[in-house]
Amino acid sequence: MKNGKLLVAPTVLWLCVFFIIPMLIVVAVSFASRTPYGQVVFNWTFSNYQRFAEALYISIFGQTLVVAFITTVVTILMGYPVAWSIAKLPKKWQQPGLVIVMAPFWINFLIRSYAWVIILRSQGVINTILLKLGLITTPLQMLYNEGAVMLGMIYALLPFMVLPIYVSIEQLDRRLLEAAADLGAAPMTAFRKITLPLTMPGIAAGTILVFISSLGMFVVPDVMGGAKSALIGNLIQNQFLSARDWPFGSALSIVLAVLSLVLIMLYYKVLNTQKGGADDAKDVA
């Protein structure tokens, strides 16, 4: 096939038209302003970016970063031992084990957040049980606050942490641990001095994946959070759907996209250190 090389063209063209061009338009809109009726007027202004300095938006940005940070730390603490257990399984059980951990990730965040609403709401599972047991007399308010959003984020993104950590543990040279044990190192010392440093690339990759995903999340805070627990994602959603301030929404999403891309570049740097892991992560993710 002489012109076989051109087979890649339809996809490249498609992605240019439906991905690159839309992004460029969003960049342009972020420098535009809007009429009182929500129409976009292109007049090249920085005012949308200057609005980030307003106290309200600074606090939303701050809150988003705090939630992303805590989500990341908790998913590491929860995910590392799980990844370790899977890597220790007999070879033929590792793949099924990984699929079991990853399967919930494919169910959409909306349904997974809703599952927690059923459990946590005032007439939900936990309150019903506690009331029956007589431990409480009035239902606890567990939903629509920052704690609920955090829980939902951890729940949604945990599989994303397990996968890259598993890859790095699986590649760990077990002989190093045997050598450490032979030389009289206590298991904890061996873990701290050998396992942890060698699996750091996996932790770093998971951190970036979870952190990026939680930055752009709007389903979880929308379903499980209250008005006070809005994150950047909800702010962007509002600008496009209720406030109809597309220029400001565009500026917010450009900042979100740039931040994510910078982190992704870091991720690839990390993956280059953790050779081979990239393909596995791509396959399941």
Next chain:
Amino acid sequence: MQKTWRSSVLLAYSLAVLAFLYLPLIILALYSFNDSRINAVWSGFTFKWYQALFQNTRVLEALTNTLIIGFFSTIISTALGTTAAIALHRYHYKFKTVINGLVYLPILIPEIVMGLSLLVLFSQAHLPLGKPTLILAHITFCVSFVVITVGARMEGMRNDLEQAASDLYATPWQTFRYITLPLIMPGIIAGALIAFTLSIDDFVISFFVAGPNSTTLPLYIYAMVKRGISPEINALSTLMMCATVSMVVLAEILQPRHHHRSQEE
């Protein structure tokens, strides 16, 4: 002794985390069979919420929309993605990194950004929002996954069979039709399954580009969740979970792993 103590703690912890992952989903599914509409008290087993779903014309309409959109986006994204994967595997491109970057970006960019950028595009192009815009959007986020899935299938493939075919005077088309295509078929099917799953399951991007008459199942669930809790949402969510997970597991079975292959060699 100490070692077994340690590993049983590790096992217990891992099982607890697994329970954390699965219990909410199991509870969600359980309550779709609960007779009571209002609260979490178990008042008997029933199928009535499922029956109600299949009599609800709005659910059936959302289901039809979801399947139509899923069907067209799967066909087109699989065709696009497969040809691109074959070309990328077979030929050397000067700008290979750029092309790869272009393929990976839609996966890596936050979904919400992709959704609103498509909304901005469609509004600038004066395209009314509806099923066609949903299909265009879904193809865009599915195509990368197809390229990657089919590409993964081809990665370990040697071309000696193709070489043999052309030595035996097979035309390039015959070589493709009778050698290459059957070899990469599991990858194509896995890619198509993933595309279909992503399409029927998508909420975020659809949320931005759907019109009034193009509600899909996830959008319908969202509207219901916003209005309040009802066992019908549980029933619908349970059906969607089953569909999603079974397709992903099927795709997983069809898709061989690299480290398995490297172990065999």
